[in-house]
Amino acid sequence: MNDLLTPTAENQDAAKVPLKPLGKVLAITSGKGGVGKTFVSANLAAALVKRGYKVLVLDADLGLANLDVVLNLYPKITLHDVFTGKARLEEAILPAPGGFSVLLAGSGMVEYSRLTTEVRNEFLRIISGLVPHYDVVLLDTGAGISDVVLFAVSLASEVLMVATPEPTSLTDAYATIKVLVGQQQRQTVRVIINQAARPGTGLAITHQLQHVLDRFAVTDPAHPIRLIHMGDIPVDPEVRHAVMRRQLMMATTPGCPAGQAISQIAGTLEKTVIPKPA
Amino acid sequence: MATLTASPRIDLQALQLDDARALLKHDARNSEQEAGESPTDYLQRVIDNLCELSLKDPLTGLSNRRHFRSVLERSIESVARSGESVLLLLLDIDHFKSINDSHGHMAGDLVLQAVASCLARCVRPMDTVARYGGEEFAVILPNCRPLFGRAVAERIRQTIASLSIPVAPLLNIQTTISIGGAYAPEWVRSTADLWIERADLQLYRAKSEGRDQIRLEQPQELSVSAEEKGLLFGSLDMNEMVTAEAVPGDTPTDAADKATNRVNA
Numbered sequence: 003m004n005d006l007l008t009p010t011a012e013n014q015d016a017a018k019v020p021l022k023p024l025g026k027v028l029a030i031t032s033g034k035g036g037v038g039k040t041f042v043s044a045n046l047a048a049a050l051v052k053r054g055y056k057v058l059v060l061d062a063d064l065g066l067a068n069l070d071v072v073l074n075l076y077p078k079i080t081l082h083d084v085f086t087g088k089a090r091l092e093e094a095i096l097p098a099p100g101g102f103s104v105l106l107a108g109s110g111m112v113e114y115s116r117l118t119t120e121v122r123n124e125f126l127r128i129i130s131g132l133v134p135h136y137d138v139v140l141l142d143t144g145a146g147i148s149d150v151v152l153f154a155v156s157l158a159s160e161v162l163m164v165a166t167p168e169p170t171s172l173t174d175a176y177a178t179i180k181v182l183v184g185q186q187q188r189q190t191v192r193v194i195i196n197q198a199a200r201p202g203t204g205l206a207i208t209h210q211l212q213h214v215l216d217r218f219a220v221t222d223p224a225h226p227i228r229l230i231h232m233g234d235i236p237v238d239p240e241v242r243h244a245v246m247r248r249q250l251m252m253a254t255t256p257g258c259p260a261g262q263a264i265s266q267i268a269g270t271l272e273k274t275v276i277p278k279p280a
Numbered sequence: 281m282a283t284l285t286a287s288p289r290i291d292l293q294a295l296q297l298d299d300a301r302a303l304l305k306h307d308a309r310n311s312e313q314e315a316g317e318s319p320t321d322y323l324q325r326v327i328d329n330l331c332e333l334s335l336k337d338p339l340t341g342l343s344n345r346r347h348f349r350s351v352l353e354r355s356i357e358s359v360a361r362s363g364e365s366v367l368l369l370l371l372d373i374d375h376f377k378s379i380n381d382s383h384g385h386m387a388g389d390l391v392l393q394a395v396a397s398c399l400a401r402c403v404r405p406m407d408t409v410a411r412y413g414g415e416e417f418a419v420i421l422p423n424c425r426p427l428f429g430r431a432v433a434e435r436i437r438q439t440i441a442s443l444s445i446p447v448a449p450l451l452n453i454q455t456t457i458s459i460g461g462a463y464a465p466e467w468v469r470s471t472a473d474l475w476i477e478r479a480d481l482q483l484y485r486a487k488s489e490g491r492d493q494i495r496l497e498q499p500q501e502l503s504v505s506a507e508e509k510g511l512l513f514g515s516l517d518m519n520e521m522v523t524a525e526a527v528p529g530d531t532p533t534d535a536a537d538k539a540t541n542r543v544n545a
Binding site for chain 2: 169172173176177180210211213214217218
C-alpha cells in the first residue's frame with residue numbers, strides 16, 4: 003500500500019513523474035478484482051491476432067497473477083526467472099492457444115509485488131526489450147491502485163479499464179480513473195463494460211462516469227479527461243464454459259455473442275489506437 | 281498428515297518426560313499425573329501445555345516471535361483473498377537502555393512486564409500482542425479500518441505514557457513508547473518480511489521525529505464521496521444493469537461504501 007500520491011522516504015523515487023509511456027503498449031486494468039480483466043486480455047489478444055497483429059500479453063499482476071490459469075499454461079520458465087536472472091527474456095516467452103505470445107508471472111513474483119527501484123528497472127527493461135518485437139504488447143495488470151499497478155499502467159500509451167455494471171466495480175473503476183488522472187495526467191481512458199445485461203448498458207455507464215469525472219476529477223482545464231467507450235461484452239454462457247474448461251473462448255467459440263463483442267473491440271482498436279502492421 | 285499408530289496402552293515409565301515436566305513446573309503448571317487421569321489424557325495435557333509454552337514469551341507472557349510470525353503469515357493469506365484491512369504495529373519503548381543502565385536489569389524487566397500487560401489490555405481479544413525482541417513489541421490488528429488503527433495506536437501511546445511503574449520501594453518509573461504501523465497490501469499476497477519492513481520504517485520515523493509518537497504508513501488519500509456516488513448511480517437503473525443476483529431496491533449505498541473503504545484503505 004505504498005501510495006504514490008504522498009512521497010515518503012521509502013518511495014520518493016516512485017513519486018516522481020511517471021516515465022514516458024511506450025507506444026503500442028496497452029494496459030488492461032480494473033478498479034476491482036474479478037471483473038474479467040484477464041479474460042479480456044487473453045481474448046482481446048486472440049482477436050488482435052486474427053486481425054494480423056503480432057501480440058504479446060504480459061502478466062503484470064504480480065501479486066495474484068492468473069493468466070496461467072485462464073490459458074491453462076504452466077511453464078517451467080517464467081517472468082520470475084527473468085527477474086532473478088535465471089533465464090533470458092526470450093526463454094520465458096511462450097505461445098498461447100490464440101496465436102499470441104505470453105510472458106507469465108510465475109508464482110515467485112509475489113516477492114516483487116512491492117514496487118522497489120529494482121522491480122521498476124527490471125520491468126522497464128523487460129517491456130522495452132519486448133516492444134520492438136511485437137505490434138502490440140498487452141499488460142494484464144492487477145486491480146486497483148497499488149503502486150505496482152499504477153507503475154505498470156504508466157508504461158502504457160493506452161489504458162483499457164474493464165468494469166462490470168455492478169456498483170462496487172463502477173465505484174472502484176471511477177476511483178482508479180481519478181488516480182490515473184491526478185497522478186499520471188491521463189487524458190484518455192478507454193472503457194470496456196463486461197457482463198453487460200443489455201445493449202446500451204455500457205455506453206450509459208461510460209457517460210455517467212464521464213459526467214461525474216467532469217465534476218470531481220481535478221484536471222488541467224486545457225487537458226480534461228476523456229473516457230472512450232470501447233464496447234460492451236454481453237453476459238454469455240460461453241464465457242463461463244470457456245473459463246471453466248480453461249479454454250480460450252476466442253479459440254473455441256469465437257462466434258458467440260461475447261466473442262463477437264471482443265472482435266468488435268479489436269476492430270475499434272485497429273481503427274483508433276494501433277497503427278496497422280506493415 | 282501421517283496416520284498415528286493406535287497403541288493399546290501408553291507406558292509412561294518408558295517415556296522420558298523429565299525435561300518436559302521440568303519445563304512445565306518452571307512455568308508453574310501442574311506437571312504431575314493426577315489421580316485418575318489416564319496416561320493418554322496426561323500426555324495430551326503435557327503436549328498442550330508445551331505447545332502453549334512454545335508460543336509464549338517467558339518474561340511477559342505475550343506471544344513470542346514464533347507465534348507472531350505464524351499469525352502474520354496467516355494474515356497475509358487472508359488479506360490476499362478477502363482484501364480485509366489488517367494493521368501491523370511495531371512498538372518500541374523509548375530510552376529503554378537508560379532504564380537498564382540507571383536502575384538495573386530487574387527494573388528493566390519490570391518495565392517490560394508492565395508495558396506488556398498494558399498493551400494486552402489496550403486491544404481486542406482477537407488481536408495478537410507479541411514481544412518482538414528486546415524492548416520491541418508487535419501488535420497485529422485484523423479487520424482494522426484506517427481510522428480505527430490510528431485511534432488504537434493513540435490509545436496505546438497515551439496509556440503507556442500515563443503508567444507509573446513501581447520498580448523498587450519508593451521508586452516508580454514513567455516511560456513512553458514509539459509506534460510505527462503499516463497495513464497489509466490488500467488483495468496482494470505480500471511477504472511477512474516486507475510488511476514488517478514497512479512497519480519498521482514507520483517506527484524509525486516515529487523515533488527519529490522525537491519519540492513518544494505514532495507514524496502509520498499513509499493509506500491512499502483517495503475517496504469517493506457520497507455525492508460522487510450519488511451521481512455515479514443516480515441516473516443508472518441498477519436493476520436493469522445487473523442481471524444476476526439483482527435485488528430490487530439494491531441501492532448502491534452499501535456495496536459502494538464497501539468498495540470505497542477498500543479503495544481508501
